[in-house]
Every structure is written in structure tokens, then in C-alpha cells.
Amino acid sequence: MKTIALIPARYAATRFPGKMLADLAGKSVILRTYEAAVSTGLFDDVAVVCDHDLIYNEIVSNGGKAIRSKKEHECGTDRIAEAAAEMDADIVVNVQGDEPFTKRAPLEKLLQVFQGPAGESVEVASLMQVLTDPGSISNTNFVKVAIDLNGNALFFSRSPIPYHRNQEVKPVYYEHIGVYAFRKKTLIDFTALPVSPLEAAEKIECLRYLENGIRMKMVVTDYMGVEIDTPEDLEKATRLL
Template structure:
């Protein structure tokens, strides 16, 4: 099976317009995301899907191809689907364009799962959430799953809600999982998702994966050690720079050789 990674990156972010080009440790944000994605060994190609020529140029400078897409998409899923049309791929990986600390090993594990277990329509990841502030933070999406780690629901609210106070202390470590916003789709199912309009729950929670659940998606959730940190506001840049320094940003400046064509 051929798997491709597509990074949706729009210019008009509500809280941080143009954030894809925001300088982080001397490089635009989109370049850090590309460099992390290129370290995934299971992807045959990395593509940036964007509605802005400046972002496309930055993708080309980082060594990957850019595909120009419409500016009016409802979600990153819709933008990824447009970019994926015409590609020779069985599996499509939606890599968030604002997470420079992406763990490529998680990408590889998700692709391997989709290759080895044919009954899944999609796969994603989650990590334990132990901080009470995160559990009640609407910016931190939570997920609950059932048998075989099949996703039951994603929400910005506290899920599950533990009714009895005597159970709350023991429930946090075992029950609360923070969703990591990476999605791996079978190509045919991705096309099915975007043929559907956003459902009520998607519109209310502003979570694109709820459209997939609404139409009956079988979504596998794998466990990861930690969540990546996204860039949502200009204030997040300093934190990301510190995190890159702690990880040893110098080791990340040398990018794997890419044979991909430029935009």
C-alpha cells in the first residue's frame, strides 16, 4: 500500500493569521512540520495543501510539493481530500500544519496499523491526560473508546463524566485521554467523509472527526506517550522554541534527503 502525508495549511487562521510562516527558531512554522513529517518512514510522499502562494513557496523551499486548494473548506479534512484527488495512494495521512513537535514514530505506527488491519476506516492517536486543567480545558480535545480501542466519541468537554465523588480520584489516570490531532484515512473513506455536509455535532464542537463518526466510521485509537504542542496564538511561539531547544533543535536542522518535486 502507498501512504502519503498531506499537511493542510491555510493562511486565514482566526487567532493567528499567517501562522504557517511564523518564524520559529529562524525557520517558518511550516518548515518545522515538514521536517518532522519527512522523518516518518512509512510515507511515500509529503505534500502541503494550502490556499496561499506564500505558504506554497515555503513548502517548496523545505523540499516538498505544494498543492493549491480552495480557501473555503470547512475543515482540514476537506482540504486534504481535495489535495489527495489524483494521487496514487491507498492511505492518506492528515498531518496538522501547526504542530512542529510531531512525533514521526506515531505516524509510522498509525500507517502500519491501517496496513495490517483492514477493518479500520481511520486511525488516530491519544495520550494520557493527568492534569485537571487539561480535562476541563475546551482547547484540549478528549476521546473515549470501547472494544479494540475503537473511538466512541471526541469532545471538548470532560468525558467521561464521573458521577460519584469517591470515584473521581482514581478515574483520572485511567479514563481521560487527550486526542492527538493526526488522522489516517483509507482513501475511499476520506472521499465518503467529504461528500457529507458537516453534521450537527461537528458544527457544535468544531471537531471534524465527528462527521466521520456520524456516518459510522470505525476509528482506531493508538496510545502515544505525549501530545504534540500546537501553535494557536503568537504567544505559543516562545514555548515551541523552548521545547525545540530542549529536544536539541540542532539535531532537527538536518532534514532527510527528499526526492519530491517542488511546487
């Protein structure tokens, strides 16, 4: 299977405008993310798909590959779908532009679910990690996911799920990590689906799959670093580096 990684990058992020070009220990956030994706060695092609010339020039001037979106998009998935439609690929991995600590092992584990007879039925897969800190579990910036016994997503929410009513039971809380792998056709078909009611309420685009009856396979991984949503995250990432 031919596998590519596409990195959606929007300049005017709501919580941290211009974060893609913010300095992270001498390099921009988006350049570090691009280089991290390339260094995994998992992909036949890697490209940043962006909406702004500043991001495009940042990648190209540093020897990378960037694609300028042809139109405005509501979400990162729509952005990479436009680019993927014109590329030769079987599996498309969406690596978020604010994930500069992207590692090989979690992505390799994600891609493995598409292999073998069992993998033939997998259309979309994504990563998650165990949450143990009560503050993170209740934090609405952390998207939580509940799964079935086969590891498929049941629901995504910014609220803590499941609700811990029975104190004799110790539920496992999972944080959804916004790294996806799609079969190319499934990715392109996604763009034809209208924004769904639960997606609109929670502002979580992967709910659109579930509301349209498309299963999403979830893969547990270890902590992937720091996702940069705020200036405080940038400071944390700088210390981690």
C-alpha cells in the first residue's frame, strides 16, 4: 500500500493565531512537525497543506514540500482531502500541524490496523492515550473518547466520558489524539458529508463519521509530547525540547 502523510496548517488558529510559525527552540512549530513526520521513514510522500503563503514559504524555503489550498476549508480533514484527491495513495495519514513531537512508533501502530484480512474492513483509524490526571479529564480542551470492546469509537466528547457514577468501578479515560489514517476514498467521501448535529455541538469533526455510521478504529499509544494549542503549550514544548 502506498502511504502518504498530509499536514493541514491554518494560519489563523482561534486560540493561538499564527502558532504554526511560532518559534519553538529555533524552528517554527510547523517545520518541526514536518521534519518529525519525514524522519519516521513510514511515508512515500509528506506534505504540508496550508492556507497561507507564509506557511507555504516556511516549508519550501527549508527544502520541504507544501501544497497551497485552492479554497477555504472548514476543517483540516477537508483541507487534506482536496490535496489527496490529486495524489497517488492508498492510505492518507493526517498529522496535525501542531504536533512537533510526532514519533514513528505510534504511527506505525496506527498503520498496522489496515493490514491483513481484519484490516480490510478498516476505513478510518485514529490514536488515543490514557488520561489519569483529573484536571485533564475535566478539561474541555482535552477531547475524550469512549470505545467498544473491539476498540472502535463509540463517542467523542469534551465532557468526561464515561460519567463516573459507580465509585466501585474505575473507568479508563482516553484522550483522543488528532492523528488519523484514512483510506483515500473514505477521506474524499468525508468532504461530501454535511456538518452533523453532534459535531456542531461539540466542535469535534470526527463525530461526523460516527453520526454517518462509519466506524473509527482507535489505537492506544503512549504520550506523544505536547499538542500546541495555546502560548502556554508552546512554553511547555520548549521546556520539553
